[in-house]
Amino acid sequence: MSDEILQPAPLRETHPAAFRRMGLVALVYVYRLIASLLLAAPIVAVGSSAISGQPRGDAVLWDAGSIMLFEVMRIGGRSAPALGLPSLVALALVMIFGLVMFAALVAGLGRRGPLPAGYLAERAFAKVGTLAILWGVGQVAEVVLGGLVFLLGAKLLQALDLDPRATDTARVALAAVALLAAGAGGVIRDLAMVITVNDDARFYTACQRALHAVGRAPLRVALAYAVRAVPTAAVIVFGAWYVGRRGDAGAAIPFLIHQAAIAIAVFLHASWLASAMRLVERHAPRATS
Amino acid sequence: MRRLLEITLGLGLAWAAPTAAAFVVPAAAPPPLTAPDLPIAPAAPASSSAVAAPPAPPAEPEAPRREAPEPVGEAYDADAAMPPHATPVVSYTLRASLDPAAHTLHGEGQIRWQNTSRTPQRELWVHLYLNAFKNQRTYFMRVPTGGFRGNGKLKDWGYIEVKRFAVRELDGKDLWATADRSSAGDPEDETDIRVPLPRAVDPGDALTVDLAWDEHLPSLVFRTGYEGSFYMVGQWFPKLARLEPDGRWAHFPFHHLSEFYADYGSYDVTIDTPESYIVGATGHMESEQKKGGRAERRFTQADVHDFSFTAWDRFEERSETTPDGVSLRCLYPKGFDRAAAVELDTVRYGLDYFGKAFGRYPYATLTVVHPPDEASEAGGMEYPTLITTGGGWYQPYTGVRSLDIVTIHELGHEWFYGLVGTNENAFPFLDEGINSYAEGDAMEARYPGSSAAHALGLSVSLPGAYRVASAERYRNAPVAQPASSFLSGGDYSSLIYSRTATILHTLGRVYGEAEVRRAIGRYARRYRFEHPGPEELIAVFREVIGPDAADALRAALFNQASVDYVVESISSENDVAPAGIFGDPAHPGTAPAPKEPAGYSGNAFVRRLGALRFPVDVDLIGEDGETHRVRWEAREGAARLPYAGKSKLAAVVIDPEHKVLLDENLLNNARRASPLSVGPRILDRALFGVEAALATMLP
Numbered sequence: 001m002s003d004e005i006l007q008p009a010p011l012r013e014t015h016p017a018a019f020r021r022m023g024l025v026a027l028v029y030v031y032r033l034i035a036s037l038l039l040a041a042p043i044v045a046v047g048s049s050a051i052s053g054q055p056r057g058d059a060v061l062w063d064a065g066s067i068m069l070f071e072v073m074r075i076g077g078r079s080a081p082a083l084g085l086p087s088l089v090a091l092a093l094v095m096i097f098g099l100v101m102f103a104a105l106v107a108g109l110g111r112r113g114p115l116p117a118g119y120l121a122e123r124a125f126a127k128v129g130t131l132a133i134l135w136g137v138g139q140v141a142e143v144v145l146g147g148l149v150f151l152l153g154a155k156l157l158q159a160l161d162l163d164p165r166a167t168d169t170a171r172v173a174l175a176a177v178a179l180l181a182a183g184a185g186g187v188i189r190d191l192a193m194v195i196t197v198n199d200d201a202r203f204y205t206a207c208q209r210a211l212h213a214v215g216r217a218p219l220r221v222a223l224a225y226a227v228r229a230v231p232t233a234a235v236i237v238f239g240a241w242y243v244g245r246r247g248d249a250g251a252a253i254p255f256l257i258h259q260a261a262i263a264i265a266v267f268l269h270a271s272w273l274a275s276a277m278r279l280v281e282r283h284a285p286r287a288t289s
Numbered sequence: 290m291r292r293l294l295e296i297t298l299g300l301g302l303a304w305a306a307p308t309a310a311a312f313v314v315p316a317a318a319p320p321p322l323t324a325p326d327l328p329i330a331p332a333a334p335a336s337s338s339a340v341a342a343p344p345a346p347p348a349e350p351e352a353p354r355r356e357a358p359e360p361v362g363e364a365y366d367a368d369a370a371m372p373p374h375a376t377p378v379v380s381y382t383l384r385a386s387l388d389p390a391a392h393t394l395h396g397e398g399q400i401r402w403q404n405t406s407r408t409p410q411r412e413l414w415v416h417l418y419l420n421a422f423k424n425q426r427t428y429f430m431r432v433p434t435g436g437f438r439g440n441g442k443l444k445d446w447g448y449i450e451v452k453r454f455a456v457r458e459l460d461g462k463d464l465w466a467t468a469d470r471s472s473a474g475d476p477e478d479e480t481d482i483r484v485p486l487p488r489a490v491d492p493g494d495a496l497t498v499d500l501a502w503d504e505h506l507p508s509l510v511f512r513t514g515y516e517g518s519f520y521m522v523g524q525w526f527p528k529l530a531r532l533e534p535d536g537r538w539a540h541f542p543f544h545h546l547s548e549f550y551a552d553y554g555s556y557d558v559t560i561d562t563p564e565s566y567i568v569g570a571t572g573h574m575e576s577e578q579k580k581g582g583r584a585e586r587r588f589t590q591a592d593v594h595d596f597s598f599t600a601w602d603r604f605e606e607r608s609e610t611t612p613d614g615v616s617l618r619c620l621y622p623k624g625f626d627r628a629a630a631v632e633l634d635t636v637r638y639g640l641d642y643f644g645k646a647f648g649r650y651p652y653a654t655l656t657v658v659h660p661p662d663e664a665s666e667a668g669g670m671e672y673p674t675l676i677t678t679g680g681g682w683y684q685p686y687t688g689v690r691s692l693d694i695v696t697i698h699e700l701g702h703e704w705f706y707g708l709v710g711t712n713e714n715a716f717p718f719l720d721e722g723i724n725s726y727a728e729g730d731a732m733e734a735r736y737p738g739s740s741a742a743h744a745l746g747l748s749v750s751l752p753g754a755y756r757v758a759s760a761e762r763y764r765n766a767p768v769a770q771p772a773s774s775f776l777s778g779g780d781y782s783s784l785i786y787s788r789t790a791t792i793l794h795t796l797g798r799v800y801g802e803a804e805v806r807r808a809i810g811r812y813a814r815r816y817r818f819e820h821p822g823p824e825e826l827i828a829v830f831r832e833v834i835g836p837d838a839a840d841a842l843r844a845a846l847f848n849q850a851s852v853d854y855v856v857e858s859i860s861s862e863n864d865v866a867p868a869g870i871f872g873d874p875a876h877p878g879t880a881p882a883p884k885e886p887a888g889y890s891g892n893a894f895v896r897r898l899g900a901l902r903f904p905v906d907v908d909l910i911g912e913d914g915e916t917h918r919v920r921w922e923a924r925e926g927a928a929r930l931p932y933a934g935k936s937k938l939a940a941v942v943i944d945p946e947h948k949v950l951l952d953e954n955l956l957n958n959a960r961r962a963s964p965l966s967v968g969p970r971i972l973d974r975a976l977f978g979v980e981a982a983l984a985t986m987l988p
Contacts, residue, residue: 032980032987039983040975047971053856053959055910055940058968064738065750067947070757071955095303096296098987129292132299135988139303164662165624165682193988236981243974244746251969258977265984 010111010119016277017109018270024108024115029266031101033259035094042083046076099131100124106197109274127196130203134196138189146182150174187225188214194276199286213284221279228272235261358821358828365814366807368649375553375592375818378405379529383500385522386561387600392445392506392515396526397453400498401554408536409489413496415451415468416551418524420479421543422447422507422514428478428542429511436778437546439511441666447507447514448479451527457497459487472542481530481542502527509666511545518566519660521667521677523597524549531712531820541714546781547772548706548713548720553818555591562586562600569620569656570598571674592651592818593673594710599658605629611637615650621659624682628692631685632657632678635696642731646806647704647813655703657696669695671702688744690736694751698728709813710820717772717781718846719823722789723809729755729790730797730806752794756950759787768792769823769846791950792845798948799903800834808833823847841901845951852901853953854923854943856960861891861938892929893941893960895921901951905944912936912962938962 018025050072051058061069107123108115153174157167191210195201201209214221239261243254364370383398404410421429423446454465464484472481490496504525507514513523530540531552539550560568564584572590579585590596604620607629611617617636621629636657640650656675660667668679676699684692705727706713706720713720729751732740739748762783766775775781797805812821812829823846831839844850864883872878893909902923909917913936921928921943932938942959944952952958 032983033976036976036979036983040972040979043975044967044972047975048965048968050956051968051971052964052966053940053956053961054965055908055942055959055961057965058970061968061970062747064748065753065947066747067750067753067756067950068955069747070749070753074757074760075954075956092300094983095300095987098983099296099299102988129295129299131988132296133302134299136299136302140305163624164622168681168683190988232984236984239977240981243977251973254977255969255973258973258980262977262980262984269984 010113010115013110013112016274018267018274020112021105021108021115021270024105025267025270028101028105028270029263031097032262032266035098038090039087039094042079042087046079046083047072050076096128096132099128099135102193103127103131103197105270106194106273106277109270110198110277123197127200130196130206131193133203134189134193134206138185138192141185141189142182145185146178149181150178153177183225183229184214184222187221190225190273191221191276191280194273195280195284198277198280209280209284209286213280216283217279220283224275224279225272228268228275232265232268235264358825360832361811361815361829363811365811368814371648371814371817373651376405377554377591378403378532378552380554380556381526381596382557383526383596384559384561385525385598387520387522387563387566389515389518389520389563389566389600394504394506394522394525395502396504397501398499398558400500400527400529401495402498402529403495404490404492404532405552406532406534406536407492409491410532410536411486411489412538413484413486414530414538414540415454415482415484416480416524416528416530416540416543416549417449417451417482418480418528418543418549419447419449419504419507419513422511423479426477428472428475428480429545431477432545432773434545434776434778434781437782438669438778439545439666441510443510444508445505445514447505449502449504449525449527451500451502453499453501454484454527455499456486457499458494459496461499462487473540475542478542481540483540500527509664512667512670514667516661516664516667518603519599519601519664519667521597521599521658521660521664521670523595523670523672525597528595533820539712539715541773544714544773546717546775546778548717549595550710550712550714550820551594553592553594553710555589556593556596557587557589558596558598559585559587560598560600563602565602566600567602567604567606567620568598568600569604569618569658569675571596571656571672572652573616573654590652590654590674593707595673597672597675599660599667599675599677601661603661607633609633611640613640613644613649614653615640616654617657618654619657619659622661625659627685628659628678628680628682629657631692632659632696635693636700638735639697639700639731642734643701643704643727646730646810647727648708648810648817650703651708652703655700669699671699671706673707674703676700676702689742690732690740694728694732694741697731698724701727701731704813708817710818711822712820714773715771716769716823717785718768718789719821719826721785722768723793723826725755725786725790726793726797727809729794730802752791752950753947755787755790755794759783759791760953763788763845763849763851767847767849789846792842795903795949795951796830796834796838796842798946798950799905800838804834837902841903844900848900850900851953852897852899852903852949852951853957854905854949855896855898855954855957856941856943857894857896857927859891859893859932859938859941859960859962861889861932861934861962864888864890886935888933888935889937891932891938893932893938894927894929895941895943896927897923898926899953903949903951905949906946908940908942908945909934909938910940910942912939 051060054060061072104120104124107120157170162170188210191213192206195206195209239258242257379400379402381398381400383396386395421427422443451465453463455461455463468484469482472478473483509516509521513521528551530538531550532538541547556571560570561583562568564579564582568586570588571593572588575587575589577584577586603622605623607619609617617633619629619633636655644650652674654674658675658677660677660679665679668677670677678695678699680692680695701724702720705724711719729740732751738750740751741749741754762780765780766784768784768788793805808830811833812826816825827839827843830842864887866880866883870877871880895907904920904922907919907921907930909932911934915934917934919930921930940959940961944958
């Protein structure tokens with residue numbers, strides 16, 4: 001597809017913010033919901049089929065003892081191999097369109113005023129190739145960073161000859177540090193992806209500017225990410241905890257709580273992307289490329 | 290095209306990176322070890338693909354047909370009828386000197402043995418089980434039965450060499466020179482040795498054997514050996530095989546899946562180690578003497594059939610005494626204080642529970658050993674008055690009750706194997722299976738519905754977990770067969786532990802938990818300090834519960850019998866006047882009046898597949914929610930159960946309370962007139978799980 005803009009581009013937004021594009025955020029949430037339904041469909045189908053004859057429906061799965069739950073898993077699990085390849089294909093499609101949705105979100109956050117659908121569509125597909133590589137390289141960077149930290153730390157622990165409890169506690173701390181290191185890779189990747197879409201940049205330029213922004217304001221970048229990532233993790237954990245604590249907590253209220261948690265997570269992610277745009281504009285503007 | 294390539298490359302990198310991390314990171318930080326010998330999750334089956342058939346186990350002499358057991362009687366429902374002591378057949382007075390630097394042990398002492406059989410004996414059989422670890426050609430090492438436990442690689446071989454075996458009553462002659470060099474029929478194995486006697490020993494006569502030996506302990510790959518400075522020393526001395534009353538020796542080489550069998554007697558063992566070592570052993574410590582940097586500790590115990598000990602210079606220790614006066618001692622690694630507290634608490638509970646159910650624990654001591662993580666293979670094992678547990682320090686905090694389970698399982702072995710001395714080689718289910726049932730029963734009494742775990746919003750019961758662990762495996766082999774007849778460690782653990790437990794739990798749920806407990810309790814009290822077999826167990830079930838239960842037990846244990854209840858179809862219709870011509874066609878009469886009050890009539894077509902039969906409840910549920918529960922004796926393989934109600938028949942459920950845990954497939958136990966298309970909870974949880982995962986994976 002040509003990189004030419006087919007329609008007059010809306011004006012650049014000087015203060016990107018997620019709350020200014022709630023419609024777009026809602027669209028991303030709807031996409032995630034549909035994608036998740038697609039991926040969860042096989043599990044739901046197998047599980048629902050297994051309990052289709054039960055007068056209490058799937059409530060039996062949460063009875064004390066978990067006898068029916070394990071029975072459904074045992075017998076339903078027989079179809080798992082057959083679902084492998086279709087699920088992988090579905091996951092690949094979800095990931096590709098996830099990139100498209102990401103690009104559309106960033107494109108919308110970075111402009112003010114009405115957003116023509118044609119503009120959004122053009123921006124969404126224009127850089128999807130570069131975004132895919134940035135995303136893949138970003139994943140590798142996360143694994144490498146986190147893995148290096150963990151491996152080096154594990155070597156050090158071995159040399160210390162601690163007792164098992166101290167060793168395990170140290171390993172948990174080490175895993176947390178490794179996660180932070182991996183997170184740093186993810187942050188740089190997000191910055192580069194935002195630059196790619198917003199400023200129509202190529203791979204190398206986007207990486208350069210992202211590293212420049214982090215180099216000039218590491219604490220600001222880290223804080224901007226953390227104030228959104230931590231609440232995101234908290235709401236998702238709360239969603240899981242709420243149902244876990246209640247055992248068979250029914251379906252309606254848990255569904256509402258779960259979807260509210262996901263919607264908040266989507267909003268916070270959009271908020272982070274908007275913040276990333278502001279950080280890049282301030283600390284690594286286009287003139288630095 | 291370029292964009293397509295970019296997308297493919299990006300996707301490939303994104304997928305490859307986490308996959309690579311999944312392999313690399315765990316290698317750097319091996320996952321915490323889990324308690325071994327947990328019978329819930331069967332080990333992976335043996336990976337023998339194109340392997341030559343294992344050597345046939347040396348055949349034990351054909352057992353003469355046993356007479357039907359005598360009735361036991363109600364007297365054995367109480368402890369008063371139990372024998373206070375065992376009839377001592379073989380007793381050991383030993384001294385063991387451990388050299389931790391060389392990992393060797395020098396032993397000497399005496400064996401006092403009496404011919405309690407009905408026939409003169411011209412030979413003794415001695416088990417030298419440490420020789421199983423001597424080289425790769427021993428029976429233990431070359432039989433390709435993987436899985437279960439003990440799958441690590443030996444770093445250091447183990448062996449035992451008898452230096453002296455002199456019988457005082459036979460002129461003090463050292464008979465070892467004339468003993469067989471190897472196990473019967475197996476020149477490559479040295480674990481099962483025949484010692485011919487120069488003359489017959491008549492029934493009632495006794496022999497005193499002066500004994501000396503040296504051994505090198507193996508690295509710890511199968512219960513016994515060392516890891517660093519930790520020692521778990523079991524099957525460590527020349528041990529006489531059991532002599533059956535009919536004069537047969539129950540001797541067998543050491544097979545990977547087999548455990549042990551011996552006569553009762555007393556043990557007086559002095560253990561000499563460096564002074565810094567803490568020693569835990571069978572029995573009560575009578576004395577301790579320290580001299581020259583070494584410590585000699587003397588342990589004694591009567592009425593047992595084995596002796597083991599542990600030694601480590603880094604044990605922490607806790608002691609307490611139960612209200613019944615049993616001295617408890619827990620030895621554990623540093624940092625495991627909470628685990629030790631859980632284990633002692635579980636032991637206190639178990640001693641009380643099992644004591645009431647199966648007869649009072651008769652010994653004065655119980656030692657609980659929690660091995661260090663690197664020696665976890667020593668864990669999950671039982672010896673008279675000494676048990677080993679295992680598992681991570683964090684397990685009490687997880688909601689998974691594996692620490693409680695392994696502790697109560699090993700404690701239960703004090704009854705099943707310890708006090709009821711069954712042949713663990715010929716019928717391993719008699720101790721492991723009954724004990725797994727006892728463990729599940731005790732844990733369910735303490736934590737109803739969550740005896741295995743209470744975590745992440747789920748309550749998992751042990752009986753339910755056993756059911757899953759043994760599902761479908763019954764087709765592979767019968768439960769009631771010798772350990773060496775199992776070709777797969779996975780089959781062994783699933784059938785011996787989980788299937789047996791599921792059989793007994795099913796009988797309990799169908800015929801009454803108290804009844805099954807009473808049956809096993811009567812069996813345990815009657816055969817305390819004896820060596821019963823399966824017939825004795827089945828006879829007691831027949832006596833206490835009835836012929837149906839006993840027949841089901843026999844069929845399930847010996848004949849791979851199974852059961853599957855199925856709701857084939859359900860139907861109902863309005864009670865209206867029937868259509869058709871009634872009476873003389875030329876002058877038809879009126880149809881019979883419909884039932885009053887008018888409602889719905891129908892039936893549920895149900896089946897029982899398989900050879901096992903248990904009576905079950907069947908719920909017939911109307912659309913108005915009214916439930917009619919009927920009892921189906923299931924004597925026939927299929928039946929139509931009638932329904933009459935105010936509304937249409939909406940659903941039928943066979944065995945709604947899951948009493949028949951042996952039921953092969955619980956999903957066909959229920960049927961609705963209008964099947965559900967989507968489970969709302971399944972949809973919600975699955976959807977949320979995927980959404981949460983995508984939140985971390987998607988850009």
